[in-house]
Amino acid sequence: MAETIAVLSLKGGTGKTTAVRTLADVLRRIGLEVLVLDLDPQGNLSDYFDVPSDASPTMADVLAGDAKLKDAVHGDGVVPATPILAEAERSLSGKMGRELVLRKALKGARKSYEVILIDCPPALGLLTINGLVAADWALISSEAQYFAMQGVEGALEVVGQAKEYYNDDLEWLGVVLNIADLRTTHSREALASLKEHFGDKVFETVIRSSIAYAESAERAISILDHRPDLGADYLALADEVLDRVGLDHARAQLKPMLAAAG
Numbered sequence: 001m002a003e004t005i006a007v008l009s010l011k012g013g014t015g016k017t018t019a020v021r022t023l024a025d026v027l028r029r030i031g032l033e034v035l036v037l038d039l040d041p042q043g044n045l046s047d048y049f050d051v052p053s054d055a056s057p058t059m060a061d062v063l064a065g066d067a068k069l070k071d072a073v074h075g076d077g078v079v080p081a082t083p084i085l086a087e088a089e090r091s092l093s094g095k096m097g098r099e100l101v102l103r104k105a106l107k108g109a110r111k112s113y114e115v116i117l118i119d120c121p122p123a124l125g126l127l128t129i130n131g132l133v134a135a136d137w138a139l140i141s142s143e144a145q146y147f148a149m150q151g152v153e154g155a156l157e158v159v160g161q162a163k164e165y166y167n168d169d170l171e172w173l174g175v176v177l178n179i180a181d182l183r184t185t186h187s188r189e190a191l192a193s194l195k196e197h198f199g200d201k202v203f204e205t206v207i208r209s210s211i212a213y214a215e216s217a218e219r220a221i222s223i224l225d226h227r228p229d230l231g232a233d234y235l236a237l238a239d240e241v242l243d244r245v246g247l248d249h250a251r252a253q254l255k256p257m258l259a260a261a262g
Helices: 016-029 044-048 059-064 084-092 098-105 126-133 148-165 185-201 212-218 228-245 248-261
Strands: 003-008 034-038 115-119 137-143 171-180 202-208
Touching (some): 003 016, 003 126, 003 148, 003 228, 016 034, 016 115, 016 171, 016 212, 016 248, 034 044, 044 212, 084 126, 126 148, 148 185, 171 185, 171 228, 185 202, 202 228, 228 248
Parallel strands (some): 003 137, 034 115, 171 202
16 A cells, blocks of 8 residues: 655745655656645646646546546646646535545555655645545645744644544654755754754755756756756655655665765
């Protein structure tokens, strides 16, 4: 069964979508079968993977019950989103079992993939709850800003509610500090504050800030190829993620890439 990881942040601009895109790329390069779900109506993750804007069916069709999830997989293994997904979320609000729709849709796919990554929207709503209820793990992305801790605490509250009411198996994987420049006092203080409050739940890997991420997204090129020096951050993060979810065989496959990155 696939290890299913929901990646979330309750505010935009934390590097969440870039994290999903690049982790998927790393895991695929070491031979894992990876499925990526775009649950954000903005569809930025779908753009990252260069999924055509008119691709059909999409995540909205899956949640509406108009398509099987396997039929909505495009390209290298992406279930894309479009702004129509916001309408699908509103339609879900009147349904019984609305929090469980994605979990049920994923049942078959979990047998076909080794890892499933879910890019949740930066808001508390039915889409985020569906992502968490469908997942084994919750990974929180935090920007290196003054209110980082409050953002993580808010996200943790949502994770706790999903676990208590809908998904006993959901566990908090940890929090990664994104878009950080540890040369600045501000970023160092944000990291120190997170470690003080959340201890070893804070990933050792810190994702550095760079305009190169926007450039790679615009060109639909992985940061691993566009700027391998920055991509090394994600190799290290992937290693930590694989360790925490218990995919030791995959960690062994990642070692040559880590060694090459220095």
